[in-house]
Amino acid sequence: MKVIVEKNYEELSKTAANIIKDEIAKKPNLVLGLATGSTPEGMYRELIRLHKEEGLDFSQVTTFNLDEYVGIDKDHPNSYHYYMKTTLFDHINIDPNNTFIPDGKVENPEKYCKEYDRLIEEKGGIDLQVLGIGENGHIAFNEPDEALNVGTSVVNLTESTIQANSRFFDSIDQVPKTAITMGIGSIMKAKKIILLANGKKKANVIKELLKQDKITTKLPASILLLHPDVTVIVDEEAYNG
Numbered sequence: 527m528k529v530i531v532e533k534n535y536e537e538l539s540k541t542a543a544n545i546i547k548d549e550i551a552k553k554p555n556l557v558l559g560l561a562t563g564s565t566p567e568g569m570y571r572e573l574i575r576l577h578k579e580e581g582l583d584f585s586q587v588t589t590f591n592l593d594e595y596v597g598i599d600k601d602h603p604n605s606y607h608y609y610m611k612t613t614l615f616d617h618i619n620i621d622p623n624n625t626f627i628p629d630g631k632v633e634n635p636e637k638y639c640k641e642y643d644r645l646i647e648e649k650g651g652i653d654l655q656v657l658g659i660g661e662n663g664h665i666a667f668n669e670p671d672e673a674l675n676v677g678t679s680v681v682n683l684t685e686s687t688i689q690a691n692s693r694f695f696d697s698i699d700q701v702p703k704t705a706i707t708m709g710i711g712s713i714m715k716a717k718k719i720i721l722l723a724n725g726k727k728k729a730n731v732i733k734e735l736l737k738q739d740k741i742t743t744k745l746p747a748s749i750l751l752l753h754p755d756v757t758v759i760v761d762e763e764a765y766n767g
């Protein structure tokens with residue numbers, strides 16, 4: 527795993543956005559895996575700037591998002607559909623038909639999850655996957671457990687994730703308890719992965735991850751040690767605590 531330590535969140539965000547820019551330059555019809563949460567917000571702001579000021583062209587790009595809460599409408603302000611639309615898609619020239627986010631209100635989730643993985647394959651697989659990391663080591667919503675799902679699945683969120691994500695909701699009772707998430711296998715099939723983490727809150731989990739020489743389902747991000755092209759981009763706070 528390659529590690530880049532940036533001075534602060536702004537530099538981290540620019541570095542991540544520039545990696546995406548370089549990949550689009552190499553392959554204009556890039557298949558890009560996207561994450562939500564607080565961490566990538568700065569990267570999305572920088573991508574919008576690159577589009578508006580430097581003509582970064584998303585017209586041929588396809589995106590797949592990692593996850594969505596179950597039972598939440600697409601236009602709910604806490605849905606990841608709403609997040610992606612307002613944080614990135616409305617501000618760049620991406621074709622909405624080329625953006626895919628798991629549907630949290632689907633009737634037959636099992637069938638739907640298989641379809642989602644099949645669709646990723648059909649589009650040629652993910653070229654570049656952006657990941658955040660939970661304070662408990664989750665990637666997407668693959669929570670620490672005895673076993674991890676290979677493909678896209680419906681999962682239960684842990685108490686610590688519900689607690690961490692309650693900051694986006696009016697009260698903790700409103701945080702959904704389940705989500706659809708790309709599986710560990712779906713993520714590991716990406717050709718290239720960047721994992722972003724900033725701030726003191728992520729220092730413990732980054733320390734754990736970077737000292738790992740074993741993979742363990744108790745720290746889902748440790749599976750990334752098996753991937754040939756992962757870059758971890760952190761700011762000094764997440765690196766040093």
Ligand SMILES: O=P(O)(O)OC[C@H]1O[C@](O)(CO)[C@@H](O)[C@@H]1O
Nearest residue numbers: 562563564565658659660666667
């Ligand atoms: O960036 P945050 O808000 O700390 O969230 C960490 C991770 O947890 C999630 O919310 C769950 O998938 C991701 O979207 C994010 O990468």
